[in-house]
Amino acid sequence: MLTSDHGTGEGELTVHGHVHAGFEGVREAFAQVVRDQPQPTGQQLAVYREGIRLVDLWAGPAVDGDSLTGVFSVSxxxxxxxxxxxxQDGVLDLDRAVSAYWPEFGRYGKDRITLRQLLAHQAGVIGVDEVFTIEELADDRLMAERLAAQAPxxxxxxxxxxxxxxxxxxxxEVVRRATGRSLQDWWEHRVRRPYGVDFYLGLPEELEPRYLPVQPAVPEPGESAQSPQEVGKLLAxxxxxxYMPDLSVFPNFRRTRALGQGSAGGVASARGVAGAYAAVIGGxxxxxxxxTPDTMETFSRIHSEGIDVVGGGESRFALGFQVLDDRYTALGPDAxxxxxxAGAMAxxxxxxxxxxxxxxxxxALGDSADRENSLLIQEVMRSAARGNG
Incomplete structure (x- = not known):
């Protein structure tokens, strides 16, 4: 049974949408997150279980359940x-050298890097010495060509x-060399279009009216954003x-959204992202x-753990995905x-x-978005454990 809430708060703080019976606590947690924002913020939350959408909530200026925005690394x-x-299909082999698919990549000591190492962020090919401009960063093909000529x-x-x-x-580029089709094309024709999910790696121009620009963080009195001078060389x-001291501008360029840059150029709604993950696990x-369960286990298992030499802090990566149970203790190791x-999580x-x-x-500034997700995830897991919905 669905319950609705169109009256929590006033104006921009109003929480809209629906939850299944038994998940009212998630709506309350979401309302708390909305109230705690220091500046007006568009927010959406969607949760599926066994293919059924249990939570579908939104709040903020000009936001509805169909609104799209830049989702950065959720991409x-x-x-x-x-x-x-x-x-899983046997088209790619995790332990094969990247250069076996893409010969040009094998220069400057990169010839033995495997696809597994690449996905685990172990390759050392984080950028180029000349540094990419914003226009170049929007184009995966152009970046791949230049990265092939870069020493790790x-x-x-x-x-x-x-x-x-x-x-x-x-x-x-490995996908393109192995299959003749871009990663974006595979996503569109194998996942996004068949399931009708609003999660785009390449936003069609006719959907631009639904796009909500990303807003920069607004420091509270006494706080300040990190200046470019404080950023380490590898991170820079x-x-x-x-060229991009403020990352928040990146998806607000039409070029970024149109090309669907796969690392940070995706555009989506919470419904779309949650729906895509629901399709992955079934139902x-x-x-x-x-x-399959075996593929999920392979791609969710820890492959890199310890000090991230780019960011400088403790981190853990699976294959292409983040390991999440240390950040959100309510989750198990299979998530x-x-x-x-911007603070999104999926x-x-x-x-x-x-x-x-x-x-x-x-x-979001600091760890405020992690706190928001911790609150929401705890309540989602608590509601799910009660067996409702």
Missing amino acids: KGAAHLVVAMLV YWTPGTAFGYHGLVIAALTG TAFSTR LDGRPALL FGHGGA FASPRHGLAYAYIRNRF
Whole structure:
């Protein structure tokens, strides 16, 4: 049974949408998150279980359940679901050298880098010495060509670091060389279109009126955003801070949205992202799972753990996905997904049959978005454990 709420709060703080009976606590948690925003923020939350949408909520200026916005690294989830499907199909081999698919990549000591190492952020090919411009960053094909001619920033396989804006350009070129089709094309024709999910790697121009621009973070009194001078050299290279000191602008360029840059250029709604993950683990529209249990286990298992040499902090990566149970203790080790720079989070939990997506269109400062997701995820798991819905 669905229950609705169109009266929580006033004006921009009103929470709209529906939850299944038994998930009212999720709506209350979402309302708390909305109330706690220091600045007006567009937010959406969607949760599926066994293919059924249990939670569908939204709030904020000009936002509805169909609104689309830039989801940054949540895009990597779509990109690497494609890779996982092609590995499952036997088209790609995780332990084959990238250069076997893409000979030009094998220069400057990169000839032995495997697809597995690439997906685990161990390749050391985080950017280029000349640094990509914003226009170049929008184009995965152009970046792949330049990255092939770049020496790695560490000996591949000896360390790991987040390939934040280039990982899907690299894996996407492997897909293109192996299949003759782009990663974006595979996503569109194998996942997005068949399931009708609003999660785009390449936003059609006719859908532009539904796009809500991403808003920059607004520091509270006494707070300040990190200045470019405070960014380490590897991080500055990986995120091209010379040309893009404020990452929030990236998806607001039509070129980024049109080309569907696979690392950070995706556009989606929470419904669309959660629906895609629901399709992956099975049950959406009564269809079988897109990935087998063995494939999900392979791609969700820890491959890199310790100090991320790009970001400088403790981190863990699976294959193309983030490992999430340390950040969100309510989740088990089988959960796989990816967060996004504005504070979005999306994942599937095969054990619980859950698919979750929280999307926001304003950058969060510090760890505030992690706290928001922790609150929401805890309540989702609590409601699901009660066996309702």
